[in-house]
Amino acid sequence: APHKLWGGRFAGGPSPILEAINRSIGVDFRLWPFDVQLSKAWAVALWNAGVLTLEESREIERGLDVVAERLKGGTQPTAADEDIHTMIDRLLHEAVGTVASKLHTGRSRNDQVATATRLWTMDACVRLDAAVRELQGVIIAQAERAQDVLMPAYTHMQRAQPVSAAHWLLSHFWPLDRDRARIAAAARGANELPLGSGAVAGSAFPVSRVLLKESLGFQGVIRNSMDAVGDRDFIAELLFAISLMGAHLSRLAEDLILYGSSEFGFVKFGDGFTTGSSMMPQKRNPDALELARGSAARFLGDLVSLLGALKGLPSGYNKDLQDDKRALFDAVDAALLVLPAVAGTLAELTLQEKRMQAALSSTMMATDLADYLVRKGATFRESHGAVGSLVRQAEERGIEMTELPLDAYKAAHPLFGDDVMDALSPVSSVQHREAVGGTGPEAVRAQLEAARQALHPA
Ligand code: ARG
Numbered sequence: 001a002p003h004k005l006w007g008g009r010f011a012g013g014p015s016p017i018l019e020a021i022n023r024s025i026g027v028d029f030r031l032w033p034f035d036v037q038l039s040k041a042w043a044v045a046l047w048n049a050g051v052l053t054l055e056e057s058r059e060i061e062r063g064l065d066v067v068a069e070r071l072k073g074g075t076q077p078t079a080a081d082e083d084i085h086t087m088i089d090r091l092l093h094e095a096v097g098t099v100a101s102k103l104h105t106g107r108s109r110n111d112q113v114a115t116a117t118r119l120w121t122m123d124a125c126v127r128l129d130a131a132v133r134e135l136q137g138v139i140i141a142q143a144e145r146a147q148d149v150l151m152p153a154y155t156h157m158q159r160a161q162p163v164s165a166a167h168w169l170l171s172h173f174w175p176l177d178r179d180r181a182r183i184a185a186a187a188r189g190a191n192e193l194p195l196g197s198g199a200v201a202g203s204a205f206p207v208s209r210v211l212l213k214e215s216l217g218f219q220g221v222i223r224n225s226m227d228a229v230g231d232r233d234f235i236a237e238l239l240f241a242i243s244l245m246g247a248h249l250s251r252l253a254e255d256l257i258l259y260g261s262s263e264f265g266f267v268k269f270g271d272g273f274t275t276g277s278s279m280m281p282q283k284r285n286p287d288a289l290e291l292a293r294g295s296a297a298r299f300l301g302d303l304v305s306l307l308g309a310l311k312g313l314p315s316g317y318n319k320d321l322q323d324d325k326r327a328l329f330d331a332v333d334a335a336l337l338v339l340p341a342v343a344g345t346l347a348e349l350t351l352q353e354k355r356m357q358a359a360l361s362s363t364m365m366a367t368d369l370a371d372y373l374v375r376k377g378a379t380f381r382e383s384h385g386a387v388g389s390l391v392r393q394a395e396e397r398g399i400e401m402t403e404l405p406l407d408a409y410k411a412a413h414p415l416f417g418d419d420v421m422d423a424l425s426p427v428s429s430v431q432h433r434e435a436v437g438g439t440g441p442e443a444v445r446a447q448l449e450a451a452r453q454a455l456h457p458a
Helices: 016-022 025-048 054-072 084-102 109-145 165-170 173-190 209-216 225-230 233-259 287-310 319-347 353-358 362-375 380-397 406-412 426-431 441-455
Strands: 150-155 158-164
Touching (some): 025 054, 025 084, 025 319, 054 084, 109 165, 109 173, 109 225, 109 441, 150 353, 165 173, 165 441, 233 287, 287 319, 362 380, 362 426, 380 406
Antiparallel strands (some): 150 158
């Protein structure tokens, strides 16, 4: 007969359809190291509570080590294993016999799965943080090389003002820094112990939840057993953090895809993260970046499917919650692929300084021209109008603003002097922007230092 954790009150067996829809081991198998860990802690708690003798609890702990060895060795679930908790219970019986039947005293898969999922989530947050930091390190390394490279910054996708390429790259560093803070917050949300809550009303045996919390490394104990078995806030928090991070990665990916097109030609991709075409021999496609961009939609789907499942659930545990892990694992798995894929693409890409430089048309210095007049005593509004008329003249004549005669400048505003051409240089435009957070060379140097600090706090 298949190993089951329930069934006594049923005369007939379950329908194969029920078994198929109910079976979650294909998803939750990976929880096994955490389920083994919490089961060992539970055996000790049962001994402390006087439910198990010392020998029994030692026997169960030893059996769980055997189970872990078998699972590590590749033991696969059978068709009858409903979920990972059932499978571990079966393997424990195979290892130590009937004493295994005492382990489930006072606990339920409801507090068990909540505990294992929290442990898994905290571990996932550590892995995610490392992957985000890896990408941030690549951004910093590229930015260090790009401090003196100038390029257009865009608003509305129209050429706006010159910036250092390092400034552009670092604009993608800080969102990731905030993502790290959100991932850390999700880990703190997971860091509370449900075990000892039983199915819904608490454990009927005097287990010390403080000792359980200490031995499993949780920060606190969930104060309400009904909340403990139904709370999936920590998953929602992590899925939100990943969704927003996905949006950030997709924006970085989009910048790079666009800048890698022949029309821009600001960046050249390497071999490791691009693909060719089966038909067009000339192609080099930035697939890794496109997959990163696409994953943002997938993360959002995972978040929305979890929030949808939580909405309107009655209190306590409900089987709807079983689907939480599908969303959680899907998002974490994809994020742990996307982060290194973006990092790898960025690491092997080279900036095309000449193409960036060539895109700095003189109208992009129109703001600098207006600022020039302000420094000479004009109001900004008046300067804006005068420079606007010069932009129009250059556009009508089809020439750069640097090609307009000095007379045209003097006619547009009496405060224009012979030094006006300096104001039209991208280098001086950038040099004026030394206020904190600006693209001036000193400001960018300070920003880079702040980024290094954020990544490697002293
Ligand atoms: N596989 C279940 C889940 O992932 C474990 C909890 C099942 N509890 C229950 N009473 N059937 O949610």
